[in-house]
Amino acid sequence: MKKNKKLNKKRSKLLDEIEQRRLIIIFIVVILLFVVVFLKFYQVMIYDHKKYQDKLRQLSYSTVEGNSTPRGRIYDRNLNVIVDNIAVKTIYYKKNKKISSKKEIKMAYEVSKKLGLDYSKLNNRMKREFFIMIHPDIADKKIKKEEWSKLEQRKLNATDIKNLKIERVTDDEINGMSEDDSKAAYVYYLMNKGYAYDEKTIKTGEVTDEEYAYFSESNAELEGFNTRLDWERVYPYGETFKTMLGKVSSASQGLPIEEKEEYLKKGYSLNDRVGISYIEKQYEEYLKGTKSVYEVVNSNELKLIKEGERGNDIVLSIDINLQQQLEQILSEEVLKTKGEANTKFYDHSAVVIQDPNNGEILAMSSKQVVNGQIIDNTTSILTSPVTPGSVVKGASILVGYNNNAIRIGERIVDECIQIKGTNEKCSSHTLGLIDDITALAKSSNVYQFKTAIRMSGYEYRRGMSLPLVQEAFDKYRNMYHSFGLGVKTEIDLPVESLGYGATEDKRAGNLLDFVIGQYETYTPIQLSQYISTIANSGARVQPHLLKEVHKSTTDASIGEVIHQFEPKILNKVETQEVYMQRVREGFYAVINSSGGYGRGYMDTKYSPSGKTGTSQSFIDTDNDGVIDTETITSNFLGYAPKDHPKMSITVVSPNSSMPNTATDFASLVTMRISKRVSDLYFSIYP
Numbered sequence: 001m002k003k004n005k006k007l008n009k010k011r012s013k014l015l016d017e018i019e020q021r022r023l024i025i026i027f028i029v030v031i032l033l034f035v036v037v038f039l040k041f042y043q044v045m046i047y048d049h050k051k052y053q054d055k056l057r058q059l060s061y062s063t064v065e066g067n068s069t070p071r072g073r074i075y076d077r078n079l080n081v082i083v084d085n086i087a088v089k090t091i092y093y094k095k096n097k098k099i100s101s102k103k104e105i106k107m108a109y110e111v112s113k114k115l116g117l118d119y120s121k122l123n124n125r126m127k128r129e130f131f132i133m134i135h136p137d138i139a140d141k142k143i144k145k146e147e148w149s150k151l152e153q154r155k156l157n158a159t160d161i162k163n164l165k166i167e168r169v170t171d172d173e174i175n176g177m178s179e180d181d182s183k184a185a186y187v188y189y190l191m192n193k194g195y196a197y198d199e200k201t202i203k204t205g206e207v208t209d210e211e212y213a214y215f216s217e218s219n220a221e222l223e224g225f226n227t228r229l230d231w232e233r234v235y236p237y238g239e240t241f242k243t244m245l246g247k248v249s250s251a252s253q254g255l256p257i258e259e260k261e262e263y264l265k266k267g268y269s270l271n272d273r274v275g276i277s278y279i280e281k282q283y284e285e286y287l288k289g290t291k292s293v294y295e296v297v298n299s300n301e302l303k304l305i306k307e308g309e310r311g312n313d314i315v316l317s318i319d320i321n322l323q324q325q326l327e328q329i330l331s332e333e334v335l336k337t338k339g340e341a342n343t344k345f346y347d348h349s350a351v352v353i354q355d356p357n358n359g360e361i362l363a364m365s366s367k368q369v370v371n372g373q374i375i376d377n378t379t380s381i382l383t384s385p386v387t388p389g390s391v392v393k394g395a396s397i398l399v400g401y402n403n404n405a406i407r408i409g410e411r412i413v414d415e416c417i418q419i420k421g422t423n424e425k426c427s428s429h430t431l432g433l434i435d436d437i438t439a440l441a442k443s444s445n446v447y448q449f450k451t452a453i454r455m456s457g458y459e460y461r462r463g464m465s466l467p468l469v470q471e472a473f474d475k476y477r478n479m480y481h482s483f484g485l486g487v488k489t490e491i492d493l494p495v496e497s498l499g500y501g502a503t504e505d506k507r508a509g510n511l512l513d514f515v516i517g518q519y520e521t522y523t524p525i526q527l528s529q530y531i532s533t534i535a536n537s538g539a540r541v542q543p544h545l546l547k548e549v550h551k552s553t554t555d556a557s558i559g560e561v562i563h564q565f566e567p568k569i570l571n572k573v574e575t576q577e578v579y580m581q582r583v584r585e586g587f588y589a590v591i592n593s594s595g596g597y598g599r600g601y602m603d604t605k606y607s608p609s610g611k612t613g614t615s616q617s618f619i620d621t622d623n624d625g626v627i628d629t630e631t632i633t634s635n636f637l638g639y640a641p642k643d644h645p646k647m648s649i650t651v652v653s654p655n656s657s658m659p660n661t662a663t664d665f666a667s668l669v670t671m672r673i674s675k676r677v678s679d680l681y682f683s684i685y686p
Helices: 002-049 049-060 102-113 124-134 136-141 143-151 158-167 173-174 179-192 207-218 257-265 278-282 320-338 389-402 436-441 445-455 470-483 509-513 524-535 575-593 670-686
Strands: 063-065 081-094 199-204 225-234 294-295 300-308 314-315 348-354 360-369 373-376 412-414 432-434 537-541 546-552 559-565 569-572 608-621 629-640 645-656
Touching: 049 173, 081 207, 102 124, 102 207, 124 136, 124 158, 124 173, 124 179, 143 158, 179 199, 207 225, 257 629, 320 348, 320 360, 320 373, 320 670, 348 524, 348 670, 389 445, 389 470, 389 524, 389 575, 389 608, 412 445, 436 445, 436 575, 445 470, 445 509, 470 509, 470 524, 509 670, 524 537, 524 575, 524 608, 524 629, 524 645, 575 608, 608 645, 629 670, 645 670
Parallel strands: none
Antiparallel strands: 063 294, 081 199, 081 225, 294 300, 314 546, 348 360, 348 645, 360 373, 412 432, 537 569, 546 559, 608 629, 629 645
């Protein structure tokens, strides 16, 4: 018994010791935990205080961008400003999502008393819509019981009910509206037109100082109304070259719908103003401004943290004075020609003046007469192909040289030829035995026909059959392409057409039409690239309008150059230099030799070279999709001086005359334009 008591006592003592040790361990662990917590607390509150303050500031930091800033200026090659900006005061309304219709109506009445607007634009539809808003009880009574029932059954929707109410507003109810009601109706319409999230322009341009001040100071009471200084493009040279300069979207229009997603990916906002056509669109990346950035502070006020900048300025290759006078000449000549006999289907002429060495376009214009009025048609230079006629014979004859179908100086008899199953084909005049230079100077069709027959593997004899040889077509077409005919010129504009190229050559006779420019069609800019390639002895250079980009400035000065357009050689014509020089001799003879068909197109004192082209064209005169009338198109391509050309000129006059008429008169419009424009150029650049 005593032994058991002893054992129990020992066991109890041992348990007490274990318990004490456990308590000590727990105490030590708790102390250590407190130390860790204290150290962590010290690190967060003292040591890393600034770090976490910065993180908190970042989490609560909010910025907004200001409205779009003015775009860069556009200059001509001589640094004349041809597009600038002007400040415009604007009053706008941005709907708050939570605002009630009742509050909007109240503001419409207030705003109509403070703002001078053109209320003549108010129509009955606007009045009816406003009437049902200010008289909801009367409007509800216009809906029949069964129509309310259909709304509950979802056979009609809320828009259907609203339209029914509007339709049933009577004339007496409209006439009973006061002048104040009518004015408020128009303001309410302006506040709610378009998408709800859009910023609505209420008044712009002719905002008085008093109006601007009132809305600037009252934006707290007039919830959603505010003011800003907007900008608009201005054109110191009026309509000169304006079509090609392009357009900019308005503040209310914002991003073009069809390109919205692309712009949003680039960081644009929905209401940003962007270039939507031609040069403004092409050089959007340079011309767009950088918007101001504001921090939203605790009081919901905005703090400017980055000032916006006007877009960069661009300098074009265009000489605006040359352009202005070119447009005047074209306007005069087009009107004059339309008054001549046998010009029923003529309506425009186009001109391109280019530096053939670097591709710079110095001037380009097309003027069209519509109902006796002149309109700008310059876009046709890029998009409207013409039948080129004999101007392509420089490229055609190179094919013969390259493939040993003809030799330099070779004489061939110019006579009417006849292929089995076809009518005779002739030159405009029978020229007899002629060499290659005379063939170009006097525009022999037959010289080209006989060369093309040799390219097909045959020698001409009267009444012969001429099988289709696709390889011959391909060789001619590849040569034309190497000059820019039938392919993109890569001009630095967002729009350019290819012209018409045959997809399948079905008859050998088409080859004979092809080699004299009667088979495929080309745009004036393609013809300009072609003649420029001959002028510079074989380098196809990209035509372009941009010369330089300059950093924007805060004053009227022009900033430093940040980008220069580098001339781009797209390809070189594959031929021997001696062959290219032979073509150049032929083009010189066109204008300078006795009997050359280009005499009078350019003054010989400039030592010019060139090629005329008179072609058969066919048009649809009644817009039924059927080509029904034959016309004559006259073209001229030239360059000067002969040895070191500094300019090329392209003049096209589609449908300038009609064949086989009572008078058979052929207008000399292309010659007159070529002479006047080349004289103009050399008076400016002697």
